[in-house]
Amino acid sequence: MRLFHPPKNGRLNLRASSLPLFFAIAAAVSIFVGCQTLPANSAQAATPVAARDKQPVKSGQDAAPVKARDKKSPKTPETTGLGQSRGNRISYHAFLSGLLAEIAGDNDRAFFYLERAHEADPDSFTISMELVRLSMERNEDGKTLARAIDLAAKHPENAEAHFLLGVARARNKEFEAAARSYKKSLEIEPGEKAVYVALMMLASQSEKMEIAEDILKSLAVRFPAEPLPRYSLGAIYAEKKEWDKAVAEYGRAAEADPEMAEPARREIIRVHQASGQTAKLIEVYKAMLAEDPADIEASAGLAEAYLAEKDLPKAKTVIDGIIKDSGGEAAIIRSAGRLYYGAGYPDEAMKLFTALAERPDSGPEDWTLAATVLEDMGKKEEAYKIYVRVPPDSRFYATARVNAASISKTAEDREKAYEAVKTASGKGGAETNLYISLAAVFEDAKNFARAEAILKKALTEHENEPHLMFRLGVLYDRWGKKDEAIKTLKQAVALMPDSPEALNYLGYTYADLGVNLADAKALIEKALEKKPGDGFITDSLGWVYFKMGDFNKALEILKKAVEIVPDEATILEHLGDAYLASGNAAKALETYEKALPKQEDQEVKKGLLKKIEELKKSGKTP
Template sequence: MFFSACGLIGHGDRGPGPLASPAYSPPVNAYYLFAKAHLSLKKGDVDQAISLVRQALESDPDSAYLKRELAGMWLLKKNPQAAIAVLEEILASHPEDVDALILIGRIYQNIDEPVHAINAFSRVIALDPDQENIYLMLGGMYMDQEQWDQAQKVYQQLVTHFPGSYAGYFFLGRISAINGDSKTARAYFEKTLLLEPQLVESRFELGALYEADRHYRQAAAIYQDILKQNPGSIQAMMALGWVRHRQGMKKTAAKQFAELGRMSLEDEEVIRMLVRLYLDTREYEAAAVIIRGMLKAVPENSDLHYLAGVALDGTGEKQLAIEQLRSVAPGSHFFRNAAVHAALLYQEMEQLDKAIDFIQQTIAKDPQNPEFRLYLGSFYEQTEDYVDAEKALQAGLAIAPKNPRLYFRLGVVYDKWGKKDASIETMKQVIRYDPDNANALNYLGYTYADMGVNLDEAEQLIRKALEHKPGDGYITDSLAWVYYQRGEYEKALPLLEQAVSLVPDDPIVREHLGDVYARLGMTEKALDSYRRSIKNGHTDKAAVEEKIQLLTR
């Protein structure tokens, strides 16, 4: 979020106006132009305002105030680099201009250049230790960078200069907790509550620390205290139920979960809180217990069945996860995700027959969803049933005739089926509907390279794929293979060595590297690459062994 062009500055130079110090008053001409600039801003003409301030600076070129205002106007134009250039000009002649440092630090923070932002904010604190908000911003940036020691130093400075800063003590508590020092962390959070007794965030942090140390009674007391202040706190209800469950107080926990279950039918925040607190943080065991407890009260809640499936998958209970996912009703907005998740779990468990049967049942419930046909086709592809794979994918294309994912999968099926021409034409369709599809660009380019045809076009396709996926090992291998097919082995070698470093376990890439070494007379390296290719599970072991025999004769 950028800042307005006016009213940007805190203390210091306040610019032209009746209350301005004579030392800061610009010449009359500059003041007139500046006033006109603000009138232009009010009319929404930022370009005119910028032009007028530039003219004002011609009359008063040393005015830091005018330059700061100009920087603010560049921000209104969403041109942070221009604003930075103006502020750097100020700092070149006035390196202790705190207002310029604050503004440039905020800009760097907004454009995600933390090193420059940290430098600016550090200079502000050194020049003006009374900038309480800057300590918080600087400490927050160090925490974002996971530079815990530096963040801790900043927050220690903050509470030294501002002993009443509960925010400083709060973040010191967070850092201590991250460092595993729960005793010190608790002390800091308790300090925040002395300064700000209503600060519920500190109570939750304390509760979590007690939970982690298995001090469930103390944790429960904290969550109960939160609920006294705020009886509708969903987070506290979940936490208290989970703690009671861990204490062995299953009946008490069940009542808590049942209440949450009933609330979930009317308040969507319950679902959002479950996701944010337990699933996003991968607290799958707690999530599974809480959600299944809620479902006992509201077994018809499809959203909860879906979340239960996700949680149980996280705990490794895949069969139970599938049961929950299959309980999601077609009308639920989670139905598609649940169906795909269940099918992929069957696939993961190497039960492709069940995956196919389940997806077919799902299609019967939602026949107009092309994604289900995509997954059905991919399962048939995996069983090498290319006839049914083609039927499934073509049925999907009948519903969504411009779907690049369906075309891509169909192109792969044709390739595995030995229908190269059909594969090539289908990949062209992917690129027609999705010109920047790196996978299709690479697939088509590599197909040409492998066939030894259209090598110039192959190179163009693969280079375009690399623009979208720079540093991709497989695409790098494809480009090297174009050079190999041209006989340009010296060019292919560094690319293949790079590809192997990126995907060291791929047997085909290893084989390609061996081929180039062999062509360049580097026999020992070629043999090593071929042997590694076989070790990595090359599907045509006999062909690679034949290459080894040729080199060792």
């Protein structure tokens, strides 16, 4: 079954989504490591200075150079270890020319001389390392990797060689191999923080969670006093929905560094919210309030947790305390009202919002909030009276006029709403939801052409905005322009391929028309994957099987849909059709009669009544 409700601009939403895993780790590194973080494309930053400074000169190996850009003057043959033979003298002069060219900013010329130096002395660590580094700066990732592999092979006990190989492999997206190279570097230089940072960044870049997890576990063991590996492991476990492990790792991060206690606690709160562990959430908020009784954020969180537990008395006690402590501050009362509203207690929200709207210091925001809740509770006349109080110079005016028009359904209010949105558009554009709601007002009045014009105008302001495109497809469908509907809905699906609403609507449209049934089934099954257990999408799938002639399968699925949404007339009618097609006329009649009083569309109701009358006349029912 297709289901689309135009959004109300006064809708209230409390939830904030968590950051994706990559950003959780990368943000942690950038915040807490700061200047040690390695730029993704910087070979200069890639080489750990500490490793260079500590590296002993071994037989057949040069001392590691200081970065070229840091040099005030080139090194002498004595300090570089070059120049003892004719070949080495050639390599030294070429190497020196390369460094001077790089200092002058001519990387191409520098690279030319470094290659000549490498040809003259291919075993020199200094020359090979500088050549790898400069290759990185030139973004020659393929050549860089080959040179880095050769460098590490020739100098297997050099930590910097393995580090550079790790950088080259990471740039080539060979994350597992990069991790091995970095770990080898740490085996040689166990305390090297630059490698630690590189591994942290590698964990954030890895597209495979198991690679990131393995890296972070090894870092947590090697650097037990560092909080970041533990913190990032918490993010991975949260992503994997391994809630207890996530909480444990965040806790260890806080233990390792007291400065991490606050961000770790916030993540623990998110974990408990996502996992539905409300009792544990309450414990966290109580602990926060024990530390700071004036923590209003903790109080609000505690109230929300009590509401989630359906413990209204305790929630009210906390919320009343918040309001009292604020001295009746309007912003606090609005937040409390939103809290009640978002938790499914509109009565409590209405009390706060309407009381606020009646205060002499109230304004358009308070009136709009109060009217929205009243409208949702079915008190439309009261809501209308408040909506029309909002003055034209308020930023809530267009929203209020559209909502008022949706209640009154008068031509006068529709035109006022249209002008209000037009004015908002002229001041820099209106929100997409406002256009969608305005179009719905004209659609309800069967003025499809005006609704189409509104949505097309919106699409000129918000080009290819997927929700506007989807809504235009819905409009064409209800207008009876099926070809246009399918064309536009396909565009919407292309713009938001993971939207269960768009997938379902297009699939159901195919099924209802009896065309492209295989595509319809695939679209609806994908929608159900994105939104499992949805009764309306389940109904769509049952209807596809019905159209395919598989009445037994249709009956099985439609029964599930009715279990999920027992009072939806269209789903009940579909189930009745499946009973009738399966030969059970008595159950069909019973189901049709259940659907009849629930059907609000009068045209559809006439068709349903006709089915009932024909079935009774057929003699197939008792």
